[in-house]
Every structure is written in structure tokens, then in C-alpha cells.
Amino acid sequence: MTVISEAHQLSVADRSGRLLVAGSSFSLRAGKTLALIGESGSGKTLTVKAMLGILPYGLAMGGELLFRGRNTAMLSKQEWRQVRGRQISIIFQHPEQALHPAIPVGRQLGDLLRSHLPLTRLEAERRAQAMLGKVELKAPALVMKQYPSELSGGMNQRVMIAMALILEPQLLIADEATSALDMITQAQIVDLLRELTREAGMSMLLVTHDLLVAGYLADEAAVMQQGLIIEQGPASQILGSPQHAYTQQLVEAAKRSHLAVRSM
Numbered sequence: 234m235t236v237i238s239e240a241h242q243l244s245v246a247d248r249s250g251r252l253l254v255a256g257s258s259f260s261l262r263a264g265k266t267l268a269l270i271g272e273s274g275s276g277k278t279l280t281v282k283a284m285l286g287i288l289p290y291g292l293a294m295g296g297e298l299l300f301r302g303r304n305t306a307m308l309s310k311q312e313w314r315q316v317r318g319r320q321i322s323i324i325f326q327h328p329e330q331a332l333h334p335a336i337p338v339g340r341q342l343g344d345l346l347r348s349h350l351p352l353t354r355l356e357a358e359r360r361a362q363a364m365l366g367k368v369e370l371k372a373p374a375l376v377m378k379q380y381p382s383e384l385s386g387g388m389n390q391r392v393m394i395a396m397a398l399i400l401e402p403q404l405l406i407a408d409e410a411t412s413a414l415d416m417i418t419q420a421q422i423v424d425l426l427r428e429l430t431r432e433a434g435m436s437m438l439l440v441t442h443d444l445l446v447a448g449y450l451a452d453e454a455a456v457m458q459q460g461l462i463i464e465q466g467p468a469s470q471i472l473g474s475p476q477h478a479y480t481q482q483l484v485e486a487a488k489r490s491h492l493a494v495r496s497m
């Protein structure tokens with residue numbers, strides 16, 4: 234199966250040499266989802282930032298990251314810009330991190346398309362509207378004209394998914410993409426992500442602390458604690474019979490909250 238991206242002993246260190254990510258290795262394959270699971274501060278976001286070439290100033294990356302066989306350390310700034318957005322895209326927890334508040338949704342999508350592809354304004358608009366339909370927004374023609382502040386949280390999350398997928402990337406990173414949503418909207422967005430990534434044969438890196446979401450979406454799982462991947466393998470195995478004490482605790486806690494919901 235085609236490997237889209239690979240990390241070999243990926244590390245991130247601060248100025249004092251303290252390792253914030255301490256040597257992670259994983260592969261992302263076409264059509265498959267890897268869940269990166271872990272508590273707050275375990276190094277998930279820094280792993281994602283390293284993969285996008287956007288580590289904060291003062292932090293240094295070690296190890297090797299390959300994207301479609303190319304070492305990303307060799308990419309120029311311009312090549313990185315081509316890769317980000319076009320081949321790797323990201324959905325954040327909060328749409329406001331990605332959507333401009335003062336530009337109508339349709340123009341944001343159209344501008345993104347035209348910054349990467351030689352399309353007329355009209356062609357870009359048509360594709361943008363079709364994409365809004367694909368993320369199951371009920372009135373795409375109307376949403377095209379609206380500003381993010383006029384849409385609900387769930388609708389904005391759908392717009393952000395449309396932005397992330399419109400250039401047909403090979404790798405989609407979802408960083409706690411459903412954590413800020415209510416339970417029903419979360420379930421709908423999780424279904425949508427599953428359907429669209431499978432249909433496109435896309436690879437997905439799902440960053441989450443939610444084991445239910447991971448269990449539903451992921452083929453593989455890697456559990457992080459204090460910068461280290463402590464357990465990784467098929468998601469069904471990691472979540473079904475965890476070996477590491479920390480993963481066992483996570484699974485127990487998830488079962489308890491699931492039971493609490495069921496007993497309501």
C-alpha cells in the first residue's frame with residue numbers, strides 16, 4: 234500500500250535541549266487513518282507542526298520526515314508552500330483559525346483554488362459551490378455568500394473541511410477537529426470525514442484524545458505520553474486489548490464515560 238508520509242525517530246527539542254517529542258516513528262498510508270492519541274502536553278501538536286514545517290521559533294527538529302519519499306528537510310520555502318494546502322491540509326479544532334472573518338465563504342474557497350490552479354473566477358466559484366454541497370451543507374449557493382459569523386459552529390466546521398479537501402490533498406491532518414462540537418454534530422462530522430477520506434483514498438492523521446472517535450475512524454493508533462509513542466499498532470488491538478498501563482487507563486476512562494452516557 235502506498236506510503237504517503239513517514240516519520241523516522243522524529244524529535245523536537247527546545248533551546249535547552251529538552252526533548253518535547255522524543256523519537257517518534259510512524260507511517261501514513263493512502264486510504265488509511267492513523268490516530269495519534271494522548272493527553273494534553275504529550276507532544277501531538279508539535280508532531281503535527283513538524284510535519285507541516287511550521288515548528289515555532291526556537292524549537293529544533295531531529296530525525297527524518299519523508300513526504301512521498303522526499304525528505305522534507307530538503308524542501309525550499311516555496312516547495313513547502315506547494316506541499317502545504319495542496320498535498321497536505323489540516324482541519325483545526327476551531328474554524329476561526331482557518332477562516333477569514335471578513336471574507337464570504339465562497340470567495341475564500343475560490344481564492345484558495347485559484348492560488349494553486351489556473352482557473353477563472355467562475356470555474357473556481359462552481360467548484361467551490363460543488364464542494365460545499367459535498368460536505369452536506371444544505372444551501373450551498375447561500376453559504377457561498379455568507380460570512381463565517383453567520384454560520385453555526387458545525388456549519389463552519391463543514392466549511393473548513395471543504396477548504397481542506399477542495400485541492401484533493403493526499404494527506405489530511407485533523408487536529409481535534411470535532412472536540413469543540415456538540416455530540417450530534419460531532420457524530421455527523423466524524424461520519425463525513427470517514428466517507429470523504431475513504432472515497433478519495435486519502436491518508437488521514439487524526440489527532441485526538443477521544444478514544445471513541447479514534448476507534449470509529451482509525452485503522453492504526455499510536456499512543457503518546459510525555460513526548461514518546463508508548464504503544465502503536467492496529468487501532469482495534471490498541472483500543473481492544475491495550476498493553477501499556479497508560480493506554481489501559483485511557484481505555485478504562487473512555488469506557489466509564491461511555492457507560493455514564495448509556496445510563497442517562
Ligand SMILES: Nc1ncnc2c1ncn2[C@@H]1O[C@H](COP(=O)(O)OP(=O)(O)OP(=O)(O)O)[C@@H](O)[C@H]1O
Nearest residue numbers: 247253271272273274275276277278279280289292
Ligand atoms: N513553542 C514552544 N516552546 C517550548 N515548549 C513548547 C512549545 N510548544 C509546546 N511546548 C511544550 O511541548 C510539550 C508538547 O506540547 P504539544 O502542544 O505538542 O502537546 P499536545 O499533546 O498537542 O497537547 P494539547 O492536546 O494540549 O494540544 C508541552 O510540554 C508543551 O508545553
